[in-house]
Amino acid sequence: MEWNEILVPAWRGEANTDIAEIMRLSETEGVISFAGGFPGADMFRLPEVSEVGARILAENGAAALQYGPTAGFSALREYLADRMRARFGVAISPAEVTITSGALQGLDLICRVLLEPGDVVISEAPSYVGALQTIIAYGARVEEIPTDEEGMQVDLLAERLAALSTSARRPKFIYTVPTFQNPSGATLSSARRRLLVDLAAAYGVPLVEDSAYAELRFAGSEVPTLKSLDKSGAVLFLGTFSKILSPGLRLGWVVAPETFTAKLIAVKQTSDQCSSSLSQLLALECGRRGIIERQVKASCALLKERAAAMSAGLKRHFPAGTHWVEPQGGFFTWVTLPDAPGLDTARLLKQAVAEEKVAYVAGRSFYAHGQGANQLRLSFSYPSPADIEEGTKRLGRFFQQALAAGA
Amino acid sequence: MEWNEILVPAWRGEANTDIAEIMRLSETEGVISFAGGFPGADMFRLPEVSEVGARILAENGAAALQYGPTAGFSALREYLADRMRARFGVAISPAEVTITSGALQGLDLICRVLLEPGDVVISEAPSYVGALQTIIAYGARVEEIPTDEEGMQVDLLAERLAALSTSARRPKFIYTVPTFQNPSGATLSSARRRLLVDLAAAYGVPLVEDSAYAELRFAGSEVPTLKSLDKSGAVLFLGTFSKILSPGLRLGWVVAPETFTAKLIAVKQTSDQCSSSLSQLLALECGRRGIIERQVKASCALLKERAAAMSAGLKRHFPAGTHWVEPQGGFFTWVTLPDAPGLDTARLLKQAVAEEKVAYVAGRSFYAHGQGANQLRLSFSYPSPADIEEGTKRLGRFFQQALAAGA
Numbered sequence: 001m002e003w004n005e006i007l008v009p010a011w012r013g014e015a016n017t018d019i020a021e022i023m024r025l026s027e028t029e030g031v032i033s034f035a036g037g038f039p040g041a042d043m044f045r046l047p048e049v050s051e052v053g054a055r056i057l058a059e060n061g062a063a064a065l066q067y068g069p070t071a072g073f074s075a076l077r078e079y080l081a082d083r084m085r086a087r088f089g090v091a092i093s094p095a096e097v098t099i100t101s102g103a104l105q106g107l108d109l110i111c112r113v114l115l116e117p118g119d120v121v122i123s124e125a126p127s128y129v130g131a132l133q134t135i136i137a138y139g140a141r142v143e144e145i146p147t148d149e150e151g152m153q154v155d156l157l158a159e160r161l162a163a164l165s166t167s168a169r170r171p172k173f174i175y176t177v178p179t180f181q182n183p184s185g186a187t188l189s190s191a192r193r194r195l196l197v198d199l200a201a202a203y204g205v206p207l208v209e210d211s212a213y214a215e216l217r218f219a220g221s222e223v224p225t226l227k228s229l230d231k232s233g234a235v236l237f238l239g240t241f242s243k244i245l246s247p248g249l250r251l252g253w254v255v256a257p258e259t260f261t262a263k264l265i266a267v268k269q270t271s272d273q274c275s276s277s278l279s280q281l282l283a284l285e286c287g288r289r290g291i292i293e294r295q296v297k298a299s300c301a302l303l304k305e306r307a308a309a310m311s312a313g314l315k316r317h318f319p320a321g322t323h324w325v326e327p328q329g330g331f332f333t334w335v336t337l338p339d340a341p342g343l344d345t346a347r348l349l350k351q352a353v354a355e356e357k358v359a360y361v362a363g364r365s366f367y368a369h370g371q372g373a374n375q376l377r378l379s380f381s382y383p384s385p386a387d388i389e390e391g392t393k394r395l396g397r398f399f400q401q402a403l404a405a406g407a
Numbered sequence: 408m409e410w411n412e413i414l415v416p417a418w419r420g421e422a423n424t425d426i427a428e429i430m431r432l433s434e435t436e437g438v439i440s441f442a443g444g445f446p447g448a449d450m451f452r453l454p455e456v457s458e459v460g461a462r463i464l465a466e467n468g469a470a471a472l473q474y475g476p477t478a479g480f481s482a483l484r485e486y487l488a489d490r491m492r493a494r495f496g497v498a499i500s501p502a503e504v505t506i507t508s509g510a511l512q513g514l515d516l517i518c519r520v521l522l523e524p525g526d527v528v529i530s531e532a533p534s535y536v537g538a539l540q541t542i543i544a545y546g547a548r549v550e551e552i553p554t555d556e557e558g559m560q561v562d563l564l565a566e567r568l569a570a571l572s573t574s575a576r577r578p579k580f581i582y583t584v585p586t587f588q589n590p591s592g593a594t595l596s597s598a599r600r601r602l603l604v605d606l607a608a609a610y611g612v613p614l615v616e617d618s619a620y621a622e623l624r625f626a627g628s629e630v631p632t633l634k635s636l637d638k639s640g641a642v643l644f645l646g647t648f649s650k651i652l653s654p655g656l657r658l659g660w661v662v663a664p665e666t667f668t669a670k671l672i673a674v675k676q677t678s679d680q681c682s683s684s685l686s687q688l689l690a691l692e693c694g695r696r697g698i699i700e701r702q703v704k705a706s707c708a709l710l711k712e713r714a715a716a717m718s719a720g721l722k723r724h725f726p727a728g729t730h731w732v733e734p735q736g737g738f739f740t741w742v743t744l745p746d747a748p749g750l751d752t753a754r755l756l757k758q759a760v761a762e763e764k765v766a767y768v769a770g771r772s773f774y775a776h777g778q779g780a781n782q783l784r785l786s787f788s789y790p791s792p793a794d795i796e797e798g799t800k801r802l803g804r805f806f807q808q809a810l811a812a813g814a
Binding site for chain 2 (some may be wrong): 001002003004006007008011015016017020024036038039041044046049050053054057058061062063064065066067068069070101102104105108112113114115116130133134137172204206232233234242245246247248249250257259260262263265266267269270271272273274275276277278279282
């Protein structure tokens, strides 16, 4: 069988294995990993979740093991509609909620119904590597809008939308992680949020709001979700249980207008039929019992400590001229090393793991067009403060040497 | 937002909601459902599975709740490679196994990397509605090969492949459910299996073997899997835990050559990142403890009783001239009513549910091109023998009346 001959063009080349590599590095014995965006093992509320799981299997096992509706269990959709109201001030009906197998599936389903090869999608630069890979897999062209400490530079987006509107290439959607962005950690300011939502409505371009980290604030003050500002129905909201309960359950949700939700359900039907019934019942009961709210609160406290340890380690050990933004929440610190010819964090990654036993994600993974050679993402969500100190010490020394050697 | 304007062409029309309708009908209070392909609730080994689930969460909870590798846990891939050898005589390495979120995701990933709009896929007629919907969602054209009591008429496939090989339209793959087919219940004979595998190899066309029901034999003697006959590496094997353990876990697997497995893993990465860790650990431990083998054995006994009840009910209550094949395993009896002008089981379905409180799936759902007006699929896996007797009585009377009224 000549497999490569019969593949569709998009899949003929070497696959991007950045995320697989992240997963593998994170599991290597003895390596301090700043790579994966994993919740710390100490964030899971294991005794409570275990008790709920045992009870669901004992009392409602036949439902937990059986097929469920493609859109998700009604009770979970109702719970999420209520929670969206209570937590984010978003008034929606359960019929606007689709349960997905993680937030990434939510984005994938949106891509399935909206994208054809050559279509334009707008994203922040840098942006979440998983989302970029999913969008690019549909043959779409990613147009990047630069970010600063207040997130996406929405004035530049306005210019780009104006320019694109007179061409044949109306963007299919805008993808954004507005709060504690992956990878930059930046949070879009309130003023920019209003402008962004207005622009999406004015140009009739859907705005995909990935809220993965939005609840994990440990400093600063709350900002409204894009969805709560949305009057036109342009915002498609991606939610996930991964960072507030468990990524291993593979559960997320999309909030979208009902007409579009019908399409998402239809395409989900052809993708994986329905999400895990056991996972859904477990997440619902953890929500009802307040386990999720307790986990969010405790996670924020742990993340605050770890972010502080990361910041202290960077100050103490990294080369002079290194720059980063102090995150106010989420999992990530985005580091810009002094710009030096030949410095390439992607090329240095294997060596860092082999020689220093520290893993990170290279800056280039977060751009669609290969920038970021002097940047890297450090995730502080998983390691202990002591490991963060040790890891930044090793990595700081490593980059000092690389810069001294002319990288 | 004008959502319909920005959808890709394939998703602009009304979505096919056959399966959503099946799910809904199956849940309607007081309805005897022969619709969904659901394992009977009494097939689940609840006390045993509950104990395993409670133990995993208590002892290995941090892994069950965390992200896992995109390809699936190594231990589960090893277990499945061993099981493929023991159960099906298929010698493979764990590196050829991809864990998927149900077998349908396996097919969806195969479609993602192989299909472009206008491509040709060959399937049996009738064939599994879920697979047809997934294939058609990629804009592929389904070419149907008729079936008889021995499954796909492979001599007709040979003619079709010969004809297509001289055109530009080489088929991208052949999709088949060779054992206890969904919906016909028919099993492909051993002689035809050999010929089918040889044809796939000779024409270089991948052969997707959906083995969903293959282990659920309650009569007759075993036939080899296509994969076990495959010397050329043309067979892509779809396995699932849905019928041997639990559909609610959403777990299946694909066995494919390593080069193609790499593509499946890459596209899975962009689809849902990884399958549920909790589900994987649960399935693995249920396998190791022999729960799966005990469930298969007990399910076969229950299915045998229910198939007999279905057959007896059909004989007793259905119109003279009704035809069906006695299944030797699986979940389904495929019924052909006397051909009468105006008879349309799809059109009659709502009335059957409303007036007679019995649900089935109309024949038309199982064809790509609208045949099957006088056919229907009856699933005997879920209802009790008493409900099967009552349901066939109501449905038999209903079709008697429809035929008498000139349908």
